[in-house]
Amino acid sequence: MPKSRVTEYKVNPLFVNRWSPRAFTGEAIDDATLFQFFEAARWAPSAYNSQPWRFIYAKNDSEQWDTFLGLLSEFNQSWAKTASALVIILAKTTFIPPGKTDPIRTGSHIFDAGAAWGSLALQAAHDGWFTHAIGGYDKTKAREVLGIPEDYILEAAVAIGKQGDKSSLPEGLCEREVASSRLPLSQLVAENTFNFKT
Numbered sequence: 001m002p003k004s005r006v007t008e009y010k011v012n013p014l015f016v017n018r019w020s021p022r023a024f025t026g027e028a029i030d031d032a033t034l035f036q037f038f039e040a041a042r043w044a045p046s047a048y049n050s051q052p053w054r055f056i057y058a059k060n061d062s063e064q065w066d067t068f069l070g071l072l073s074e075f076n077q078s079w080a081k082t083a084s085a086l087v088i089i090l091a092k093t094t095f096i097p098p099g100k101t102d103p104i105r106t107g108s109h110i111f112d113a114g115a116a117w118g119s120l121a122l123q124a125a126h127d128g129w130f131t132h133a134i135g136g137y138d139k140t141k142a143r144e145v146l147g148i149p150e151d152y153i154l155e156a157a158v159a160i161g162k163q164g165d166k167s168s169l170p171e172g173l174c175e176r177e178v179a180s181s182r183l184p185l186s187q188l189v190a191e192n193t194f195n196f197k198t
Contacts, residue, residue: 002179009185018125019179020132022079023169024161028061029084033127037160040123046112050095053116056146057087067145072157073136078170080134083159088142089117090152113155124160132159 005016038055046052058068060083068086069077080086091113094103121131134157142154166177186197 004179004181006181014122014126018122019130021130021163021166021177022132022159022173023164023166023177024079024082024084024130024159025164026060026082027084027162029059029129029160033129034059034085034160036127037120037124037129041116041120044112044116044119046115047106047108048095048097050092050106050109050112052092052095052106052109053113054090054092054152055087055120056090056148057085059085068157071137071142071145072134073138076134076136076157079173080132080159082161082164082168083132084129084161085159087120087158087160088146089113089155089158090148091155093151093153110153110155117156117158120158128162129160130163133157134159 002017002019007016034057041053041055042051044051044053058064065086068088069081071088072080072086091109093105093109095106095109096103117133121133124131137157139154142148142157148154166174169177184197188196190196
């Protein structure tokens with residue numbers, strides 16, 4: 001367990017050991033391993049079992065790698081270039097309800113896609129890999145170059161890889177390469193009313 005992390009209640013160590021490093025080794029990831037992570041995400045819960053999540057990926061050794069890496073901000077490119085794979089997570093904004101024939105808007109697509117992302121991240125951690133979600137990327141360009149239809153929202157990009165030595169990171173990132181702590185439960189959970197402690 002990372003030293004910066006102390007739980008208030010006993011949980012499976014997987015939840016505490018999972019964190020988001022930026023230093024990766026560049027080790028290749030095979031399809032069987034990567035698709036284990038997607039398989040875990042596939043079984044996430046969703047409203048009406050609509051399964052709005054979608055994943056578009058490129059591996060570091062593929063022809064499309066430079067295209068995916070080029071979608072990231074310059075800062076994120078500086079460390080994500082040694083990831084084994086990059087994944088763009090989408091959420092479909094419409095679904096066809098049971099017994100209906102026409103699609104309608106759904107209000108839970110982001111929530112549901114988040115559940116799938118969490119499952120992917122935990123499966124990767126279970127298997128000895130690390131993930132780092134990235135908000136800093138060009139969504140407009142990604143929609144264009146990846147051919148993403150308008151009824152899909154682009155959520156995060158995700159770097160996947162084996163953890164590397166932090167000394168390989170660009171200057172200024174080494175000191176940030178630690179597992180972060182979490183707010184106490186008293187600031188996150190309240191009974192009966194909005195009475196969170198500060």
